[in-house]
Amino acid sequence: MKNYFRYIAVLALSIVSCEPEFEDPIDEEGFYSNGEADFSNYVALGNSLTAGFADNALYISGQENSYPNILAQQFAVVQDTEGFRQPLVNDNTGGLVLGGQTIPGFDTRLVLSFDADGSNPSPQNYRGAQPTTDVSTKLEGSFNNMGVPGAKSYQLAFPGYGDLSGLTTQPATANPYFVRFASSPQTTVVQDALAQEPTFFSLWIGNNDVLGFATSGGVGVDQTGTFTGANPIEYFSTYGPNDITDPNAFAAVYGQMVQDLSASASGGVLINIPDVASVPYFTTVPVNAIPLDSQTATALNAQFAAYNDQILPGLMGLGLLSAEEVQARRINFTEGQNFVTLRDESLTDISQIIQGAPFNLDAQTAGLLGQLRQATVGDLIPLTSSGFLGTTVGGDPMMINGVSVPLGDQHVLTTSEQEMIAAATQRYNETIAALAEANGLGLVDANATLSRLASEGISFDAGTVTADFVSGGAFSLDGIHLTPRGYAIIANGIIDEINDTYNSEVPKVNVGNYTTVTLSNDVQ
Amino acid sequence: MLVLCGLTSAVIYAGGYRVSLQGQRSLAMGHTGVALVNNAELAFFNPAGLVYLENKINVAVGASAVFSNVIWQNDEFGQMAETDNPVGTPFYAYFSYGVNDWLTLGLSAYTPYGSSVEWPDDWAGSHLVNNIDLQAIYIQPLASVKISEKISIGGGPIYVNGSVNFNRNLDRTLTDVEGNRANVTVDASGVSAWGWSLGGMYSPTENLRFGVNYRSEIIVEAEGGDADFENIPNSPATSFADTQFDAALPLPAELTVGASYRFDKWTVAVDYNRNYWDVYNSLDIDFADAGIPDSDNPRNYKNSSIYRFGLQYWANETFTLRAGYYFDESPVQSGYFAPETPRNDSNNFTGGLSININDRFAIDASFLYSRFDEIEETYNPDPETFPDYEGVPFGGTFKSSAFVPGLGLTIKI
Numbered sequence: 001m002k003n004y005f006r007y008i009a010v011l012a013l014s015i016v017s018c019e020p021e022f023e024d025p026i027d028e029e030g031f032y033s034n035g036e037a038d039f040s041n042y043v044a045l046g047n048s049l050t051a052g053f054a055d056n057a058l059y060i061s062g063q064e065n066s067y068p069n070i071l072a073q074q075f076a077v078v079q080d081t082e083g084f085r086q087p088l089v090n091d092n093t094g095g096l097v098l099g100g101q102t103i104p105g106f107d108t109r110l111v112l113s114f115d116a117d118g119s120n121p122s123p124q125n126y127r128g129a130q131p132t133t134d135v136s137t138k139l140e141g142s143f144n145n146m147g148v149p150g151a152k153s154y155q156l157a158f159p160g161y162g163d164l165s166g167l168t169t170q171p172a173t174a175n176p177y178f179v180r181f182a183s184s185p186q187t188t189v190v191q192d193a194l195a196q197e198p199t200f201f202s203l204w205i206g207n208n209d210v211l212g213f214a215t216s217g218g219v220g221v222d223q224t225g226t227f228t229g230a231n232p233i234e235y236f237s238t239y240g241p242n243d244i245t246d247p248n249a250f251a252a253v254y255g256q257m258v259q260d261l262s263a264s265a266s267g268g269v270l271i272n273i274p275d276v277a278s279v280p281y282f283t284t285v286p287v288n289a290i291p292l293d294s295q296t297a298t299a300l301n302a303q304f305a306a307y308n309d310q311i312l313p314g315l316m317g318l319g320l321l322s323a324e325e326v327q328a329r330r331i332n333f334t335e336g337q338n339f340v341t342l343r344d345e346s347l348t349d350i351s352q353i354i355q356g357a358p359f360n361l362d363a364q365t366a367g368l369l370g371q372l373r374q375a376t377v378g379d380l381i382p383l384t385s386s387g388f389l390g391t392t393v394g395g396d397p398m399m400i401n402g403v404s405v406p407l408g409d410q411h412v413l414t415t416s417e418q419e420m421i422a423a424a425t426q427r428y429n430e431t432i433a434a435l436a437e438a439n440g441l442g443l444v445d446a447n448a449t450l451s452r453l454a455s456e457g458i459s460f461d462a463g464t465v466t467a468d469f470v471s472g473g474a475f476s477l478d479g480i481h482l483t484p485r486g487y488a489i490i491a492n493g494i495i496d497e498i499n500d501t502y503n504s505e506v507p508k509v510n511v512g513n514y515t516t517v518t519l520s521n522d523v524q
Numbered sequence: 525m526l527v528l529c530g531l532t533s534a535v536i537y538a539g540g541y542r543v544s545l546q547g548q549r550s551l552a553m554g555h556t557g558v559a560l561v562n563n564a565e566l567a568f569f570n571p572a573g574l575v576y577l578e579n580k581i582n583v584a585v586g587a588s589a590v591f592s593n594v595i596w597q598n599d600e601f602g603q604m605a606e607t608d609n610p611v612g613t614p615f616y617a618y619f620s621y622g623v624n625d626w627l628t629l630g631l632s633a634y635t636p637y638g639s640s641v642e643w644p645d646d647w648a649g650s651h652l653v654n655n656i657d658l659q660a661i662y663i664q665p666l667a668s669v670k671i672s673e674k675i676s677i678g679g680g681p682i683y684v685n686g687s688v689n690f691n692r693n694l695d696r697t698l699t700d701v702e703g704n705r706a707n708v709t710v711d712a713s714g715v716s717a718w719g720w721s722l723g724g725m726y727s728p729t730e731n732l733r734f735g736v737n738y739r740s741e742i743i744v745e746a747e748g749g750d751a752d753f754e755n756i757p758n759s760p761a762t763s764f765a766d767t768q769f770d771a772a773l774p775l776p777a778e779l780t781v782g783a784s785y786r787f788d789k790w791t792v793a794v795d796y797n798r799n800y801w802d803v804y805n806s807l808d809i810d811f812a813d814a815g816i817p818d819s820d821n822p823r824n825y826k827n828s829s830i831y832r833f834g835l836q837y838w839a840n841e842t843f844t845l846r847a848g849y850y851f852d853e854s855p856v857q858s859g860y861f862a863p864e865t866p867r868n869d870s871n872n873f874t875g876g877l878s879i880n881i882n883d884r885f886a887i888d889a890s891f892l893y894s895r896f897d898e899i900e901e902t903y904n905p906d907p908e909t910f911p912d913y914e915g916v917p918f919g920g921t922f923k924s925s926a927f928v929p930g931l932g933l934t935i936k937i
Binding site for chain 1: 593594595597599600601602603604648696697698699700701702703757758759760761762763896898916917921923924925
């Protein structure tokens with residue numbers, strides 16, 4: 001029997017050594033390389049795009065697909081890391097509550113719902129569950145993902161931005177997302193990031209410095225040129241929520257943050273600001289959205305005949321309007337698709353004049369005509385206004401919004417407003433590029449990535465990702481924030497830049513494994 | 525035998541989902557046996573030889589424990605995964621009864637096909653497979669007839685009872701609102717089918733034998749199995765509801781020819797298997813619900829060969845020692861490397877021994893070690909051959925290993 005036992009022993013040994021093993025396993029040190037960067041404690045700073053915000057809400061699966069979390073998972077393949085903690089919300093429903101009530105403006109996530117026959121896709125608020133993320137429930141510990149939805153550049157360095165009591169002041173001085181995980185009421189986002197002694201960082205901030213102005217249809221103030229260099233906190237407290245941040249003020253706060261962050265870290269990347277006008281929020285609703293038959297067009301033209309043929313030439317004759325402005329103000333409808341009508345604040349307000357002689361219009365009509373013009377191809381209509389176009393005022397069939405009743409400022413981002421945004425964005429990006437260069441940091445051109453999505457798209461193993469609303473795959477249902485697939489594309493762009501800057505070999509992710517929009521008919 | 529049936533869980537380790545573990549004595553000799561007259565294992569390897577067994581009643585029973593795993597990595601994207609396969613226990617039970625000098629009857633039960641692969645749920649290849657468990661039990665009555673002193677034939681009808689349980693995600697990204705991946709489980713059990721086998725043996729001298737054995741192809745047709753869809757978004761655009769399915773899985777034919785030669789205390793054996801895998805072109809799952817698109821899974825297997833060599837040494841009254849080797853050619857063609865049967869060619873090393881407790885009882889032990897090279901492969905069906913297949917390529921580096929110890933009992937009365 002001796003032989004037999006010896007045989008059993010050999011068997012047992014063999015079992016132990018028979019697990020399959022690669023000659024060159026990717027999880028072995030040295031397969032990939034971190035190069036000159038140290039990814040062991042990566043901290044991401046930014047706004048909603050960094051937090052993983054999508055579908056107009058923050059929810060767990062969105063956070064799990066945030067680009068910093070995607071990056072952290074790839075870093076962990078390259079190098080032993082200390083993990084990546086995110087301030088996860090409580091559910092996949094989205095929405096924030098305080099004291100049992102949903103906070104106004106922080107509703108549930110959008111999902112794509114269909115009619116029963118599978119037609120007519122439309123984004124709707126998810127109603128399958130109630131929001132359960134109470135912002136007064138403080139999260140313990142520190143978080144590698146310091147993305148705070150809604151934050152503007154200067155707010156990352158704003159004491160009290162995480163103070164619960166600042167949510168109920170008028171105007172609110174705190175941010176409900178940061179309130180959840182700020183280490184103390186008076187801390188700042190940057191302070192909490194620095195306290196973690198990041199070995200590597202990313203910074204993507206500045207989008208909201210123009211986005212609020214854009215999404216509000218330009219109702220805010222362009223603050224460009226107002227910064228004097230005195231006390232920034234006092235200066236910024238004069239800003240309204242929809243203002244464009246002065247590029248000089250942006251440069252001051254951004255430069256300070258970069259200096260603080262790069263002091264101790266082995267490296268980092270700065271991500272520049274995409275052109276907000278290229279996102280589906282502004283490019284989906286056609287500006288010639290009004291279909292008319294020839295009869296209606298004729299009737300409408302008759303309504304505007306006196307305005308076109310008498311009032312406008314009359315005002316020009318009085319020297320009140322230039323020929324150019326008269327041309328811009330003329331209203332003309334034709335059979336087929338028609339450009340919407342709008343009130344353009346940059347036009348001379350003629351509502352008072354035309355109430356007097358010789359025009360003698362009533363106040364209501366004069367109000368409608370005061371800064372009226374028809375849109376041109378350059379104007380943009382926000383996604384949220386699509387449901388408003390073509391509705392009637394008080395059920396009056398002759399008072400059609402966007403036709404006989406001009407759209408208000410908040411429903412159109414005019415070409416002049418777009419120019420203000422573009423000018424500010426360009427200067428922000430110049431600042432970001434200069435700071436990356438000066439500090440030896442990676443510069444990620446997210447602006448180029450998103451414009452490529454909007455133009456030819458970005459191909460992946462199962463097709464092409466584009467910026468088309470719903471079907472393109474890159475943008476979530478709010479038309480501004482990205483889908484997991486969109487964030488994966490951003491992550492790959494960052495990885496490219498990191499590998500370039502720090503001679504590292506971080507593997508990219510397979511974009512096709514990341515999802516796009518979520519379907520649900522639980523919207524009642 | 526019924527008890528053993530309850531224990532069975534056949535496991536992949538050979539080409540395709542063929543499980544070559546049909547006798548410890550033969551396995552120890554490289555799973556040769558078509559021309560070996562040794563014990564009741566002949567019921568599987570070549571029923572024609574049963575009539576040459578010396579005793580009136582011959583029994584061989586046994587089971588193996590299959591430790592088999594696969595690892596996968598993709599260095600482009602930094603992904604990796606490893607199966608956590610359950611330990612499989614394929615078994616066999618053979619019985620023969622010598623009626624007279626020229627006729628022996630027999631009954632056998634064995635598990636020549638099966639597969640059990642468990643990848644981590646939602647792994648990178650989860651749109652192809654999360655896990656699969658495939659089992660088939662063959663039950664076969666046998667007759668072995670001596671036609672002349674040198675020639676015999678044997679065979680019988682085969683009854684197959686099979687089951688399949690297969691889970692995969694619907695695609696790479698679809699989830700419900702909670703982020704859970706949409707998946708489908710198809711399950712069918714108690715599916716039966718019939719086939720047959722026939723063998724012949726020629727023994728020109730006392731020490732030299734030639735054998736041939738053919739086992740027919742058997743198509744197991746699952747009808748009305750359960751298809752269970754999970755984590756489907758509540759949306760008219762994704763109308764996947766639980767339904768029934770039909771699918772056909774082939775258990776391919778196998779032809780074996782071989783020879784053995786005995787001199788003094790030594791016996792050598794050589795077998796050649798031809799497995800007719802080309803019948804396995806595509807695994808098509810037809811769902812009863814017309815609103816659910818059928819699932820076509822191209823396989824495009826090719827016929828494959830196995831070359832087997834075995835050696836036996838009769839040490840003394842108590843011990844008989846065995847060793848063997850075989851080369852197992854995979855039926856999986858390049859570009860069709862589905863992670864549900866991730867097999868490439870393998871070199872297989874076997875060994876074992878018998879311990880004769882007394883004239884009637886012997887314990888048979890064996891082990892098998894299957895060595896696979898790591899292989900860079902993809903699952904990327906040719907669109908010209910399979911125009912209906914819409915998936916994107918999936919690939920990476922695979923490496924498999926299998927280690928299989930086994931124990932059996934031989935009884936001669």
